[in-house]
Amino acid sequence: xxxxxxxxxxxxxxxxxxxxxxxxxxxxxxxxxxxxxxxxxxxxxxxxxxxxxxxxxxxxxxxxxxxxxxxxxxxxxxxxxxxxxxxxxxxxxxxxxxxxxxxxxxxxxx
Amino acid sequence: xxxxxxxxxxxxxxxxxxxxxxxxxxxxxxxxxxxxxxxxxxxxxxxxxxxxxxxxxxxxxxxxxxxxxxxxxxxxxxxxxxxxxxxxxxxxxxxxxxxxxxxxxxxxxxxxxxx
Numbered sequence: 001x002x003x004x005x006x007x008x009x010x011x012x013x014x015x016x017x018x019x020x021x022x023x024x025x026x027x028x029x030x031x032x033x034x035x036x037x038x039x040x041x042x043x044x045x046x047x048x049x050x051x052x053x054x055x056x057x058x059x060x061x062x063x064x065x066x067x068x069x070x071x072x073x074x075x076x077x078x079x080x081x082x083x084x085x086x087x088x089x090x091x092x093x094x095x096x097x098x099x100x101x102x103x104x105x106x107x108x109x110x
Numbered sequence: 111x112x113x114x115x116x117x118x119x120x121x122x123x124x125x126x127x128x129x130x131x132x133x134x135x136x137x138x139x140x141x142x143x144x145x146x147x148x149x150x151x152x153x154x155x156x157x158x159x160x161x162x163x164x165x166x167x168x169x170x171x172x173x174x175x176x177x178x179x180x181x182x183x184x185x186x187x188x189x190x191x192x193x194x195x196x197x198x199x200x201x202x203x204x205x206x207x208x209x210x211x212x213x214x215x216x217x218x219x220x221x222x223x224x225x
Contacts, residue, residue, distance in 0.1 A: 004153065032211055043116075043200050043216030044154075089154070093210035100153035 002028040006090060006101040013108050019080045021104045023073040023090035028099065030092035033066050033073050038087045038103065047088075048075075080108045112137035116201045116217030123224055129174075129188040131220050133201030136182065141203040142212065143184040145176055148198040148219075159209055160184060196224045 036044035158176035204212035
């Protein structure tokens with residue numbers, strides 16, 4: 001069956017450093033990969049979408065890579081700030097399906 | 111700009127009681143609408159999605175149902191709640207592309223506790 005893995009342990013990063021989150025998947029060939037941010041008790045907020053034929057996408061301090069050979073996406077936040085602390089979810093999509101990872105909690109320490 | 115409203119924010123209901131959660135979208139027409147459930151430490155589980163008025167697709171067999179009486183209104187219901195229905199319920203909308211290809215815009219969620 002299809003499986004998405006995000007690091008279940010919280011990631012602690014010092015302010016100003018680059019945070020890198022991982023999303024691995026198996027038994028699936030997604031055409032799209034999306035990243036969302038979720039704060040406690042709130043709905044997820046869309047951040048970035050990358051297509052299977054795109055290797056990298058950037059938005060301000062955010063960068064996403066998508067390696068269909070490794071079946072992996074990396075999500076980077078450069079110059080991290082305490083306000084970036086949240087849970088980050090990846091979701092893999094094809095035409096008729098969107099499958100979600102459980103998310104990784106990111107903690108940026110001042 | 112588009113906005114999505116979901117209420118209530120929290121709800122405590124006894125087992126066997128009915129449920130009605132409502133979601134409305136403003137600033138867009140003919141959106142795709144979705145109901146998700148999120149359990150702690152788990153990925154979002156799609157419950158229902160709708161591509162138009164009266165058109166509902168169910169992804170998971172359960173005692174929940176959904177309806178779309180108006181273009182921008184989506185309702186999640188149950189006649190008799192079970193303990194296992196507890197969770198964080200999220201409404202979302204997207205553009206009219208195929209499910210899985212579109213970015214989603216979520217409401218603020220309803221934390222449902224069935225006791």
